[in-house]
Amino acid sequence: MYQSKSHADNATIFCRDENRVDWHSKALWNLREKRDRAAASVPEWEQLRQLGSEIKLHTLSHLGDYLCQFEQKCIENGIQVHWATDASEHNQIALDILSTHSVKKLVKSKSMLTEECHLNPFLEKHGIEVIDTDLGERIIQLNHQPPSHIVVPAIHMKKEEVGELFHQKLNTPKGESDPTRLTRAARKHLRDQFLSADAAMTGVNMAIADLGAVVVCTNEGNADMGVNLPKLQIHSMGIDKIVPDVDSAMVLLRMLARNAIGQPITTYSSFYRGSKVNGEMHIIIVDNGRTDIMQDKILAESLKCIRCGGCLNTCPVYRRSGGFSYNYTIPGPIGIAVGAQHDDSNTIPWACTLCGSCSYVCPTKVPLDKIIAHHRRLKAQQGKLPFGKKYYMPAVGKLMSSPTLLNCAMASARLALNVIPHRLIKPLSGAWGQYRELPVSPTSSFDTWYKQHRASNKGQNNVS
Amino acid sequence: MSHNTASKHAILAALGQSSINQLNQKPDLSSLKSTSILPSELINRFEKGLTSVTGELIYPDNGNSIDLLKDNVAKLIHQGMQVISLVDGIKGNQLMTTHPHELKHIDYAIMPARFAVAENGAIWVDSEQLNGLNAKTHRVLPFICENLVLVLNKDNIVATMHDAPAKMRLHVGDFGTFIAGPSKTADIEQALVVGAHGAFSLKVYLI
Numbered sequence: 001m002y003q004s005k006s007h008a009d010n011a012t013i014f015c016r017d018e019n020r021v022d023w024h025s026k027a028l029w030n031l032r033e034k035r036d037r038a039a040a041s042v043p044e045w046e047q048l049r050q051l052g053s054e055i056k057l058h059t060l061s062h063l064g065d066y067l068c069q070f071e072q073k074c075i076e077n078g079i080q081v082h083w084a085t086d087a088s089e090h091n092q093i094a095l096d097i098l099s100t101h102s103v104k105k106l107v108k109s110k111s112m113l114t115e116e117c118h119l120n121p122f123l124e125k126h127g128i129e130v131i132d133t134d135l136g137e138r139i140i141q142l143n144h145q146p147p148s149h150i151v152v153p154a155i156h157m158k159k160e161e162v163g164e165l166f167h168q169k170l171n172t173p174k175g176e177s178d179p180t181r182l183t184r185a186a187r188k189h190l191r192d193q194f195l196s197a198d199a200a201m202t203g204v205n206m207a208i209a210d211l212g213a214v215v216v217c218t219n220e221g222n223a224d225m226g227v228n229l230p231k232l233q234i235h236s237m238g239i240d241k242i243v244p245d246v247d248s249a250m251v252l253l254r255m256l257a258r259n260a261i262g263q264p265i266t267t268y269s270s271f272y273r274g275s276k277v278n279g280e281m282h283i284i285i286v287d288n289g290r291t292d293i294m295q296d297k298i299l300a301e302s303l304k305c306i307r308c309g310g311c312l313n314t315c316p317v318y319r320r321s322g323g324f325s326y327n328y329t330i331p332g333p334i335g336i337a338v339g340a341q342h343d344d345s346n347t348i349p350w351a352c353t354l355c356g357s358c359s360y361v362c363p364t365k366v367p368l369d370k371i372i373a374h375h376r377r378l379k380a381q382q383g384k385l386p387f388g389k390k391y392y393m394p395a396v397g398k399l400m401s402s403p404t405l406l407n408c409a410m411a412s413a414r415l416a417l418n419v420i421p422h423r424l425i426k427p428l429s430g431a432w433g434q435y436r437e438l439p440v441s442p443t444s445s446f447d448t449w450y451k452q453h454r455a456s457n458k459g460q461n462n463v464s
Numbered sequence: 465m466s467h468n469t470a471s472k473h474a475i476l477a478a479l480g481q482s483s484i485n486q487l488n489q490k491p492d493l494s495s496l497k498s499t500s501i502l503p504s505e506l507i508n509r510f511e512k513g514l515t516s517v518t519g520e521l522i523y524p525d526n527g528n529s530i531d532l533l534k535d536n537v538a539k540l541i542h543q544g545m546q547v548i549s550l551v552d553g554i555k556g557n558q559l560m561t562t563h564p565h566e567l568k569h570i571d572y573a574i575m576p577a578r579f580a581v582a583e584n585g586a587i588w589v590d591s592e593q594l595n596g597l598n599a600k601t602h603r604v605l606p607f608i609c610e611n612l613v614l615v616l617n618k619d620n621i622v623a624t625m626h627d628a629p630a631k632m633r634l635h636v637g638d639f640g641t642f643i644a645g646p647s648k649t650a651d652i653e654q655a656l657v658v659g660a661h662g663a664f665s666l667k668v669y670l671i
Contacts, residue, residue: 027654042583044496054491061484064476071472077637083472093468135660136651152651159653179655187661194661195565211634221607221647221662228604229564239475246632247493250625254583264516264584265625265644268607268662274637276564276603291478300484 005345006386008431010325011317025319027155032313034262035361041264048255053365055248056304059209060294066209066242067285073212074283077274082284087117090286094119094201094234095126097282101232103128103198109216109223110134111203112150112307113236113286115329131193133222135186142169148323150330151260151309156322190222200226204237205269205306206252207283210245213273214283217256217266224270233275234282239290240303252306255363260308293338298374302337304364311358311368317351326351333358333368340375346384349375403447410445417441497630498623506582506621507670513585514668517645518658523618523670530554533574533615533669540572549574550593550601551615564602573609573663579620579631580668581642586625587614587668590633590640603639612643612663618670 004010015021039045059066071081082097084090090113098106106128108114120130120141132141136154140147143165147153154162163177172185202223206215214235216223227233243249257263275281294300312318312332323331326348328339336348343349349372358368379385385393399405416425422438429438511521524532530553537554540547547556548567551574561567575594580587594601606612622628634640647662658664 030654051491051493051496054488057484058488058490061482061486061488063482064479067476067479082468083475085471085474089471133661134651135649139651152654154651155654157653159655162652179652180657182652183649183657183660187659190661191568195568213634219647220649220660222660224607224641225604225661228602228607239479244490246629246634247626248490250628251493251496254625261650264513265581265586265642267517267644267647268641269586269644270639270641271632271634272639273634274639276639277600285475287475287478291475291481294479294482294484297483300482 005327005343005347007321007325007327007345007347007351010327011321011351014322014325015320021320023158024156024322028313028319031152031261032310032361035259035310035313036262038258038262038264042254042258045255048251049363049365051251052255052306052363053304055243055251056306056364057301059242059244059248060240060300060303063239063242063294066244067239070207070209070212070242071285073210075212077212079212079274079281079283082282084284084286084288086288087286090117090236090284090288091119091122093284094236095123095128097232097234098123098128098199099126101199101280103232105129105131105193105197105199107131107133107193107197107200107222107226107230108137109200109202109218109226110137110153111201111236112147112330113203113238113288114201115147116288117236117286119236131190131197133190133193133226134218134220135183135190135222138186138190139165142166146324146329148331149309149312150307150332150334151312156324194225194229197226197230199230199232199234201234201236202227204235204241204283205256206243206249207237207241208244208246208249208271209242211271211273213271215249215253215269215271217253217269219257219263219267221268224268227270227272228276231276231279232282233272233279234284235272236284236286238286238288240305252363256306256308259310259361259363289341292341296374298367298371299337301366302334302368302371304366305334305338305362306364307334308363310361310363311366314357314361316353316355316357321351333372334366336375337366337368337371340372340379346379346386349373349379350386350389407445407447414441414445493626496624496626498627501623503619503621506623507618509582509623510580510585510621513582514580514645515585517585518648519585519645519666519668521668521670529615529669529671533613537572537574545571547572547574548605548609551576554615560601564604564608567602567605567608570605570609572611572613573605574613574615575606577614577616577620577668578633579622579628580616581623581625581628582621583624584644586642586644587616588628588632588640588642589614591635591638592633594639606641606643607647607662609663611665611667612646613667613669614643615669615671 139154148156166172318332548558549556649660
């Protein structure tokens with residue numbers, strides 16, 4: 001369906017079904033409203049955001065020390081720690097651990113990092129069956145799709161579509177679309193998987209440096225069901241998941257679920273500081289481009305992110321273009337922030353109105369709009385502006401920096417709008433005019449109005 | 465393993481090129497801890513928090529929760545339910561199994577909790593509670609059981625998550641978890657369904 005990598009092209013495909021766009025946008029706005037209520041219920045919310053930001057900045061600026069402390073504490077806890085500079089090394093480490101234990105079936109709980117590394121296809125190629133166990137993740141896995149959202153991965157699917165998928169794959173009755181009955185069917189199906197798995201793998205919400213423990217949060221209990229049945233447990237984490245101590249973790253934990261879906265906390269927030277009796281616990285610490293991001297002072301702040309998904313839910317562009325239009329594993333504002341350097345279509349930094357709503361809801365104050373604008377600058381500096389923009393933007397720049405040129409151009413535009421029929425000019429307005437009427441032309445320019453207004457007000461201002 | 469050490473050094477070396485100011489101080493979080501709040505107020509807040517995550521608080525007016533729990537367990541066993549208990553004085557009809565997988569038939573697991581958090585209804589359970597009555601409990605018990613019953617001392621409620629670290633126990637190599645209500649999902653069209661992979665219900669007996 002999505003042939004092009006360009007955000008605008010893919011958004012156009014998504015927007016063909018207007019009812020679906022409205023439905024999608026509303027579902028996400030619903031999450032945003034729940035988030036607002038949850039945030040308002042905590043009087044010190046803004047203080048928590050500030051502290052969350054400071055904790056993450058402090059940790060990032062001492063990351064090497066904290067990573068070493070974390071590793072040392074893990075070793076004391078009997079946890080085996082592995083380091084991976086990139087995705088392929090991460091995947092190879094995971095495969096080696098699984099092969100040592102002759103693992104045939106792996107149950108996974110949600111991890112955007114393993115999505116980023118494309119772990120599933122790699123393991124499947126080596127004969128390991130991988131079962132995603134979060135309900136939303138299982139739905140899209142059965143549907144052969146990547147996640148379209150980082151917290152609610154199947155947000156793009158209607159219940160009837162899930163029903164049809166389950167009918168084909170899990171043998172539920174034809175036409176069944178009741179969420180409760182579909183969830184029950186998935187529970188039964190996945191329980192069999194949990195009970196027959198040889199190993200479990202999870203992502204990490206937070207890694208506590210001074211304990212050598214990882215925190216894993218789920219609502220469904222799939223991470224804990226997975227991890228606590230087989231002997232082998234593996235946790236993959238980006239280097240940015242470190243927090244100094246439990247006190248810091250609590251600040252983030254208070255905001256994570258509230259900001260994601262409006263819940264006061266996830267149902268399960270589990271602290272693993274070692275394996276079960278006779279078990280084995282591994283942690284893979286992954287860079288995969290994060291240290292590159294940290295070399296740019298503005299981009300570095302994107303690593304404060306705790307992956308709550310709040311910025312996706314509020315984004316007017318994400319809500320109306322869907323998660324598959326971003327040419328990166330992570331969609332929405334945070335996807336642009338951490339993914340634009342990998343975007344070979346060079347379009348996703350423009351999938352943004354720079355309205356700043358994302359930055360205002362972010363629990364760790366990641367300056368997303370600032371980062372996205374910075375990405376545009378970087379693309380321009382690298383000579384990677386998309387076709388069109390490359391040629392007209394320098395001209396627009398020249399025009400707008402010269403008052404004479406700008407005034408002349410605006411005067412001609414006003415004249416044209418007044419005398420030429422709009423249907424003749426509209427094709428010239430390009431994509432902008434596709435869903436908009438041309439503006440009614442004002443009688444004079446702002447410049448003229450301002451000069452008169454300021455001149456007439458000067459006297460009054462002096463009196464007061 | 466040498467390969468692995470090389471990657472560690474590569475990552476640490478790359479972090480040396482970081483542009484983030486080394487002077488970012490760790491913020492002082494001590495002011496977030498709660499000052500004294502009346503125990504009755506904490507119980508009220510906890511009930512509100514627990515209800516908001518679809519858990520249920522049981523705290524009879526006569527305060528005798530343990531007798532009530534005993535009666536209810538007897539009824540469950542009479543109904544043919546498989547009940548396992550780690551709480552002193554409450555007897556189930558199932559013993560801890562050799563393998564964690566064998567716990568899949570448990571209908572009700574009754575466990576002590578160390579403490580609870582009022583603001584969100586989260587209840588902390590760690591290895592010490594799991595291993596109560598020397599049962600050497602498998603960590604999966606609170607997740608695999610169909611229904612979970614936690615027994616909580618009413619003096620062990622704190623106001624917010626910031627007060628939790630002082631009460632948490634997480635020894636070397638250990639495991640602990642905050643449980644806030646029964647398992648749930650809203651992954652199909654945002655419709656809340658209680659009972660995803662873990663327990664269908666959570667009842668908390670306050671003693």
